[in-house]
Amino acid sequence: MRRPALSFPTVMRRPAPSAQSWAAGGLGVVGVAACLAAVALHTATGSWGLPSAAEAPVDLAVGLAYPLMGALVVLHGRGSRPVGWLLLGAGCAAALAALTTALAMAADEPTAAARTAAQLSSALWVPGFLPLFALLPLAYPDGLLPGRLWRVLRAATVAGIALFTVGMALYPEQVQGRVRLDKLVVSEPLAQVLVTVAVPLVLAGVAGGLAALVVRLRRASGLVRRQVVVPLVAVAVLVLDVVLQGVLPSPADVLSQAVAVALVPVAIGIAVTRHRLYDLDLAVCRALAGVSLAVCLSGVYLTAFGVLRAALADRTAIASGLAAALTGLLVLPLGTRLARGVDRLFYGDRADRYLVLSAFSATLRERLDVAEVPQAVCDAIVSSLRLGSAELVLGSGRRASAGVAGGPGTRVPLQHRGAELGSVTVTPRPGERELDERDAELVAALADSAAPAVAALQLTDSLQQAREGLVAAREEERRRVRRDLHDGVGAALAGVRLQMESARDLVEDPLAGKLLDAASDGLAEAVRDLRTVTDDLRPPALDDLGLAASLRTLADRLRTPGLEVGVDVSPLPPLPAAVDVACYRIAAEALANAVRHARARRVALCVRLDGGELQLSVSDDGVGLPQERGGRGIGLESMRQRTEEVGGRFEIASGSSGTSVRAALPVEAA
């Protein structure tokens, strides 16, 4: 019978790149290119140590990290583009600030172009830096403001940043590179007015940004909360670093600021990868594989080149060629293995279907107890595919689960020879909205692999139920037969014997007397045999005293001056005959073991009814089970079988400090 088709959301074809996508990609490239050009210019002109280049590391950190993350978010994120554009805008502004600074410092003459570059460099850092404090926290993580009133704050912040930018542009200052450059347009009074107006607005924006994150944190829960916490920490570190700028010595101040600003996109990256923000999994997965391969190939090349150059006595060209050839040979195998590794990092062993199925088969092979198969299925799904949770429910009501459910479940039927045995319900990985088609296919394959074992389990369950029924009926029948024999036949025989003894007293004929004596002895023998038979059917104390008193009597018989036997038996209602007998026999066996083998000084017997189960425990402070025999030969197997016959659970724990035997016997099912 064919498996019913699983229903999955329709996979949408990716639309052609839009103008927005092109713009985002272009801005990302522009930002990175501007930074690389600035680095090259500073290095070529040797201007890194000049005062005007002091802030270059910060601009470069923002200019490199933010456009890349911004482009990634705009190109692949859903419903998060405002954050992406903000990152792109700030990053590009910072990159252009770095480039214009480098251009101004590299100029040989104070040309108009060089002075324009100087003017831009003094202003562009503002939109490259301040939005990180004020606007980004307002928009993170979904691009929406926390409420309508926050629009006012956003507008004020944008105005403040714009005024501050213009003010800094007009402020009269020089750029010191190869030559000293003045700006083209300056106005100190106007600059002071603009900056004076802008500063309170920007400060309000910074405070509002932090407040917005705190508000989101208080409102959010679960995944969203985790998405907010990481960038909140990064922004707090950045603010703290800005506050400490006057205290830190140079160049620690600039370097710490560069690291602090780079922490923000790193934090967003962590939120993306660990908390599945923006649905960027695939893009991040590919990017990580690409970066990993690039670093590996660079490492291989540099290592091989270094070794070969030393081995070939500095024949650089040959060493370089051989190293390149070796690196080229490793591109494909390294790329394949790294891609597989990244896939495993994100999705477990999903990519290697054979590995998952063979590992699961090995688990089934090694687990001898068929009852553990449902749990093995759930464990395999959660551990090998890293899915959120898996729950297996069989038709018999048996359940097993693993992981923590955190999303909509997808049900996969478990079928064997055309019959549905049950189902597995799986939830996607934390942060994922729905189960991927490849995950569902692999779960279905695992379910197919497990189905025969699950069918065997159901058969075993049926057999066990039949066995429990037989044992219960047998014990009830024994109780009835014993009662009939004891109260009926036994009493009748005893009465006849009494009559015969009375008749013997009345008879004077010696021959008749002998015959009556013989008959009376025969009756006495028959009564003894009958008692033996009835005692073998059931422990007589159970019917004479009841289970609780029988157990107390049992304990009394074992108590000696060197052995204290404690008994704690709660009041018990009438129990099924099979449970009565099983409990009594197990307690007797466990107590006998404690006395004979454990060399115990204290033994505790406890029996109580708890939740439809009769809980029996026998604990001692003896030497524990002999390891070399593994408990064989001292009745453990018999106790286990008696427990299983009534559908119960049996556990034994043994160590140097004693042994504890526990049996839980179902009262209602028996």
Add this chain to the structure above:
Amino acid sequence: MTTLAPTDRPAPTRPSALRRTAVAGTGVLAGLFPTVWTAGTVVELATGAERDHLYHQVTGQGLLLGALWLGGLLPLLVAGWRGRRPAPAAAALHLAVMAAAVVAGALSPGNGGLFVAAFVVLTGALVWTALPLRPRITPGGLDPVLAPLALAAAALFVPFVVSESALQRAMGNKHAEFSHYFDMTWIGVALVLAAVAAATVPATRRLGLWAMLGIAVVGGARYALTPETTWSLAALALGAVGAAVTGMRLARRAG
């Protein structure tokens, strides 16, 4: 459900007296040098003796070498004594230290280098022979984070190893007379091999943390105690970042 405890794992077989004697004997022999050297370094550091050699006391001929060498050897001996199979990470670290000694001995055989390499390999091989159960080191999936870190470390340490071994061969100063450059070559190669093992053998991933911390120690000590800055800062940065990343991944895996 039925459980008979203890049933989850078979108890290790107690090794025979002869086996234990062999493990202890080879252990004493193999552990002689690293123990004496490390103890001597600790005394020097505590008393402030030989301050000119502080960099090497912390790294090559001292604490770091002792940690790498004994860090692999001691778990092997403990496992052998108890009759257990040694952990793959400890075994891989011990193999890395032995292989690195061979490389260092080949690059600078003079001034006792060859003897030290031979001693390390022979005594190490005796320990492995005496073990009742061999470690299982099975290469598996390439780790996409540890692999670039390991290869970056290799690229960083190749020029370092080449220059240190050249200085050792030249025998131009007191450090060379004390075989300090040999030791730096040795730990440099050992750290890289440990990182490569961590990247390629799933059961030895935690070695990546050892390797990255070791690289950070070398970089930090070289930056603080020698005039060299560029390579030192690069090693310090790689080691610190690598240790942080590896530590986070190990913590995440451990749950």
